[in-house]
Amino acid sequence: MAGYDVAIIGAGVHGASAALHLAERGAEVAVLERAGPASGPTGRSSAVVRGYYVNEFLATLTRDSLDLFHGFADWTHGGDAGFVTTGALFLHEPGDGERMQATVQRLNTRGTPTDLLTPVQIAADFPAFDLSGIGWAAWEPGAGYADPVGTTLGMLNRARSLGARLLQDTQVTTIEPLAEAVRLHTASGERVTAGQVLLAAGPWTSALLSTLGVTLPLRAERHIIATYGWGEVHPVPYIWASMPDGLYVKPEPREQFLVGTLWEEPEADPDDYSGELWPDEQLRIAEALVRRMPGTAGAAASSGYAALYDVAPDWQPVIGAVADRVTVVAGTAGHGFKWAPALGRHVADLLTGRPAHPGLTQFRPGRFGDGALLTGGYGNAKIMG
Numbered sequence: 001m002a003g004y005d006v007a008i009i010g011a012g013v014h015g016a017s018a019a020l021h022l023a024e025r026g027a028e029v030a031v032l033e034r035a036g037p038a039s040g041p042t043g044r045s046s047a048v049v050r051g052y053y054v055n056e057f058l059a060t061l062t063r064d065s066l067d068l069f070h071g072f073a074d075w076t077h078g079g080d081a082g083f084v085t086t087g088a089l090f091l092h093e094p095g096d097g098e099r100m101q102a103t104v105q106r107l108n109t110r111g112t113p114t115d116l117l118t119p120v121q122i123a124a125d126f127p128a129f130d131l132s133g134i135g136w137a138a139w140e141p142g143a144g145y146a147d148p149v150g151t152t153l154g155m156l157n158r159a160r161s162l163g164a165r166l167l168q169d170t171q172v173t174t175i176e177p178l179a180e181a182v183r184l185h186t187a188s189g190e191r192v193t194a195g196q197v198l199l200a201a202g203p204w205t206s207a208l209l210s211t212l213g214v215t216l217p218l219r220a221e222r223h224i225i226a227t228y229g230w231g232e233v234h235p236v237p238y239i240w241a242s243m244p245d246g247l248y249v250k251p252e253p254r255e256q257f258l259v260g261t262l263w264e265e266p267e268a269d270p271d272d273y274s275g276e277l278w279p280d281e282q283l284r285i286a287e288a289l290v291r292r293m294p295g296t297a298g299a300a301a302s303s304g305y306a307a308l309y310d311v312a313p314d315w316q317p318v319i320g321a322v323a324d325r326v327t328v329v330a331g332t333a334g335h336g337f338k339w340a341p342a343l344g345r346h347v348a349d350l351l352t353g354r355p356a357h358p359g360l361t362q363f364r365p366g367r368f369g370d371g372a373l374l375t376g377g378y379g380n381a382k383i384m385g
C-alpha cells in the first residue's frame, strides 16, 4: 500500500536533515516541497550556532550538530555548510547570575566550553560595550554561524544521492489517514502514499495539521533583521547578544553585520506578511544597538528584511507524533537551525520505530493539552531556552 517508507513535507533544514538520516538507514524517502529547498524561513536564517542553552538537551543537540558542521564535507560527500567559528558573547542582567552559573558549569562538563565573566572581565576583554545594567556575560569560544542554504542543500543532495526523491513545486493540500498508510494530496492533483509522514513545514504546520483535524497552538511571528556596513567602525568579529536589549548581532561576510531580535514580535499570516524592514523598525534596532555598543553609531545602515518564526507558546520545539503515522518537527522559532543536523537522527529514530532519546519527550506535541509547558531562557529572551 505505502509507496514510500517516509514522505517529508517541507525541504527546510529540518526536512533535509531527516531525509539524510533516513536515507542513510536505507529508507525510501520522498521530500515534498511547495517551492524549492530552503525557500522558507530557513533561507532567511541568521544561522547562529551556539550551545549556550539552559535546556540540557538543546545544548547537547547543538554540541552534536557542531561536530557535524565541522565534518560536513565528509558527512555529506562534498556539501558546504559554510561554518565559521567566531565565538559568541551573551550579556545578562545581574539577576540572571545564579541560572547562568548552573548553565555554564553544566556546559563545561558536557563538551561546550563556556566562561562566565564579571563586568570587570567583560570591560577588559570586550571594551566596546556600555555595560549599564549588565551584571554578567557568558563567552562561548566555539560558537559561530553557518550558511543555511548550503547546509540544507548539502544534506538534501546527499540524501538524494542515497536514493531520496525531492518533489519540488509540489504543495501538499491534505493529509489523509488510510488504514495502513497516509496519503498526501497535492495542489496539482497528485497523490503520494507513505507508511509515515514527517511534517516539517515550519509556519505552515498548523494549516496542514488542520486537514487532519489536529490542532496545535503554533503561531507565525514576523521578525526583523537590519544589516549594516562597518564603514569607519572597527569590525567586531564575534557574535553577541544582549538579554536586556533583546538584540543579537552577527558579523557577516563582505564587511557587514546583521542585527536581529530576541523577543516576541507580532503574529503574522505566513501567506501574507511584509518581508520588508520598515524605517521605524530600523530606528528601533539602531537605537538599542548604539546604546549598547556606542561605536556602532558610525556604522552605515544598508538594508534589512523580515521573516517568519514558527513559535509554540513556550518557545520550545514541538517534536513527536500528532496522529497515527504522522510526526511533526516544528515550533523551532528563531533558534532551530542549529539543531537540525543532529536532530534529524532523533527524528529518524521516531519514524523508524527505534527507541526515542529520552530528551525528546519534553517536546511532545501533547504537552499543550496537558498543561506541561516548558520553561527556559531568561525573562523575555525565551529563545535562550
Ligand SMILES: Cc1cc2nc3c(=O)[nH]c(=O)nc-3n(C[C@H](O)[C@H](O)[C@H](O)COP(=O)(O)OP(=O)(O)OC[C@H]3O[C@@H](n4cnc5c(N)ncnc54)[C@H](O)[C@@H]3O)c2cc1C
Residues within 6 Å of the ligand: 009, 010, 011, 012, 013, 014, 015, 032, 033, 034, 035, 036, 037, 038, 039, 040, 041, 042, 043, 044, 045, 046, 047, 048, 049, 170, 171, 172, 173, 200, 201, 202, 203, 204, 208, 223, 224, 225, 260, 306, 307, 308, 309, 329, 330, 332, 333, 334, 335, 336, 337, 338, 339
Ligand atoms: C530571521 C530568522 C533568523 C533566524 N536565526 C536563527 C539563528 O541564528 N540560529 C538558529 O539556530 N535558528 C535561527 N532561526 C530559526 C531557523 O531558521 C528555523 O528554526 C529553521 O530554519 C526552521 O526550519 P524548518 O525546516 O523547520 O522550516 P522552514 O524553513 O519553515 O521550511 C518549511 C518548508 O516547508 C515548505 N512547505 C510549507 N507548506 C508546504 C506544503 N503545504 N507543501 C509542501 N511544502 C510546504 C516551505 O516552502 C518551506 O520550504 C532564524 C529564523 C529566522 C526567520
